[in-house]
Amino acid sequence: MKSSKRIVVPGTTVDKNVRYNRIGEYFVRDYRGLVATLLGVVQQGRGGIDLIPYKDVYRPSRGDYVIGVVVGYAPNGWILDIGSYTKAFLPASEMISNRRFDPRRDELSKYLAVGDVVGVKISDVRRLGYFGATLRQSPEDKDKRLGRIRGYYIMKVTTTKLPRIIGKKGSMIRLIKQKIKGDIVIAQNGVILFKGPYEEYLLLKKIINLIAAKTFASGLTDTVAGILGISSPREAVAKEPSKEVKEEKSENEDKEVNSDE
Amino acid sequence: MSNKKGKKKKESNEEKEEEFIRIDGRKPDEMRPYKIRAHILRNADGSAEIRLGGNWIIAAVYGPKEHFPKFEISQDKAILNCRYHMTPYSTTERKSPKPSRREIELSKVIKNALEQAVVLEEFPEMSIDVYMEVAQAEGSTRVASVTAAAVALADAGIPMRDLVVGCSAGKVNGHIILDVGEEEDKEGEADLPIAIMPNLRKVVLLQMDGKLTHEEFKEAFDLALKGAMELYEEQVRALTTILKDMEIIEEGVKDEKE
Numbered sequence: 001m002k003s004s005k006r007i008v009v010p011g012t013t014v015d016k017n018v019r020y021n022r023i024g025e026y027f028v029r030d031y032r033g034l035v036a037t038l039l040g041v042v043q044q045g046r047g048g049i050d051l052i053p054y055k056d057v058y059r060p061s062r063g064d065y066v067i068g069v070v071v072g073y074a075p076n077g078w079i080l081d082i083g084s085y086t087k088a089f090l091p092a093s094e095m096i097s098n099r100r101f102d103p104r105r106d107e108l109s110k111y112l113a114v115g116d117v118v119g120v121k122i123s124d125v126r127r128l129g130y131f132g133a134t135l136r137q138s139p140e141d142k143d144k145r146l147g148r149i150r151g152y153y154i155m156k157v158t159t160t161k162l163p164r165i166i167g168k169k170g171s172m173i174r175l176i177k178q179k180i181k182g183d184i185v186i187a188q189n190g191v192i193l194f195k196g197p198y199e200e201y202l203l204l205k206k207i208i209n210l211i212a213a214k215t216f217a218s219g220l221t222d223t224v225a226g227i228l229g230i231s232s233p234r235e236a237v238a239k240e241p242s243k244e245v246k247e248e249k250s251e252n253e254d255k256e257v258n259s260d261e
Numbered sequence: 262m263s264n265k266k267g268k269k270k271k272e273s274n275e276e277k278e279e280e281f282i283r284i285d286g287r288k289p290d291e292m293r294p295y296k297i298r299a300h301i302l303r304n305a306d307g308s309a310e311i312r313l314g315g316n317w318i319i320a321a322v323y324g325p326k327e328h329f330p331k332f333e334i335s336q337d338k339a340i341l342n343c344r345y346h347m348t349p350y351s352t353t354e355r356k357s358p359k360p361s362r363r364e365i366e367l368s369k370v371i372k373n374a375l376e377q378a379v380v381l382e383e384f385p386e387m388s389i390d391v392y393m394e395v396a397q398a399e400g401s402t403r404v405a406s407v408t409a410a411a412v413a414l415a416d417a418g419i420p421m422r423d424l425v426v427g428c429s430a431g432k433v434n435g436h437i438i439l440d441v442g443e444e445e446d447k448e449g450e451a452d453l454p455i456a457i458m459p460n461l462r463k464v465v466l467l468q469m470d471g472k473l474t475h476e477e478f479k480e481a482f483d484l485a486l487k488g489a490m491e492l493y494e495e496q497v498r499a500l501t502t503i504l505k506d507m508e509i510i511e512e513g514v515k516d517e518k519e
Contacts (some may be wrong), residue, residue: 039500
């Protein structure tokens with residue numbers, strides 16, 4: 001059997017021969033062969049090899065929807081902490097739409113103050129310097145919560161756990177949204193927002209902590225369904241009107257964020 | 262190599278070594294009891310703890326994050342900051358918390374050792390902080406610190422080419438010994454701490470205090486390597502335990518059993 005799962009630590013030689021059609025991130029190639037660089041689980045199959053890391057540093061890509069906190073001001077914009085290795089810069093002109101930003105007249109803190117939570121899209125990722133952030137909406141993400149976000153409970157998980165929280169083709173999040181009444185927003189940097197009754201928030205937090213703790217376990221959907229009191233999760237999920245499902249997990253995420261309006 | 266004389270000499274040596282029992286009752290090639298635990302601190306990005314005999318060291322990792330001051334920034338790779346520090350209560354007499362000459366030196370050699378393993382090129386302009394706090398000291402703290410720091414880095418999700426693991430050997434009363442304790446370090450003739458990358462087969466830290474002949478050095482080095490490999494297994498165990506707590510089903514292993 002070629003498809004297999006095994007735990008690796010940094011420096012473990014996964015395969016002496018590099019003969020895969022597709023090699024995931026988190027590997028280095030040297031005289032030892034294909035070597036894992038992170039702690040995680042290696043999955044092999046269909047000519048490809050992937051490492052699902054236990055923990056990873058969030059590396060944004062262009063178009064990611066992230067939720068950050070304002071941590072400082074620049075002369076012409078705000079500095080946001082998005083939980084990555086460097087910060088993001090949101091230009092002031094993004095918040096003032098009807099006229100030009102005038103640094104003599106416009107007080108930045110009137111629009112966004114330090115400590116405010118903001119939903120932004122990543123517009124620019126360079127090798128050096130801050131990430132660029134934007135509030136501009138493209139047609140696909142017209143329902144995204146961009147701009148200042150208020151009145152939400154905030155949770156944070158490692159980005160490697162997001163695929164499990166969303167589930168295969170969004171099955172897990174659909175299951176959660178069936179029972180938990182309220183507004184759930186998932187951002188790609190691992191921030192999860194919830195607006196609703198406190199009891200529902202506690203239940204959601206319990207479920208997310210469970211998924212985070214058992215990221216690599218199989219049959220998680222059933223466990224979560226048990227907590228939520230849904231007897232047959234598969235049917236419940238199937239009842240939902242089928243949507244166009246794209247393979248990319250990030251796009252799945254976007255869809256989930258959208259679909260809940 | 263294995264002529265009669267050599268064999269005889271070896272045998273007599275072995276006999277001697279069998280008689281020789283160390284100050285804490287260990288055999289010459291015996292490690293102190295050890296235990297490594299990963300992910301022990303909640304607030305740090307990654308953390309680990311090692312107990313090696315009376316040593317108790319906590320390592321924590323923050324980062325990658327922006328580096329300050331800006332003029333120190335490296336354009337092509339991240340900067341690894343290491344801080345080895347002994348708490349005032351780590352020794353029998355109170356140690357001043359101010360970084361001593363020795364601590365600054367050890368921070369540097371540990372930094373040089375870990376830099377070999379971490380893939381720093383992935384994070385240009387950033388820095389990664391590694392803090393090693395010796396809560397209790399009983400000899401060979403530098404190698405124990407390296408061992409714990411490598412586990413903490415892996416726990417933080419920082420890409421590494423290999424783990425780094427250290428062990429020490431020494432010479433007491435003419436006997437080569439493994440894993441030098443505090444008394445042996447003070448009274449002994451020599452002390453040889455090493456750190457290696459076990460899969461890459463590279464030595465990343467090697468210091469020597471005292472005098473060893475060429476043969477003794479080889480013997481001590483081999484002994485330290487053996488100890489390091491033993492500790493490496495413990496490192497792997499500590500890291501895999503975090504994942505096993507997540508109830509992973511290892512399909513590959515299952516297949517083998519069937």
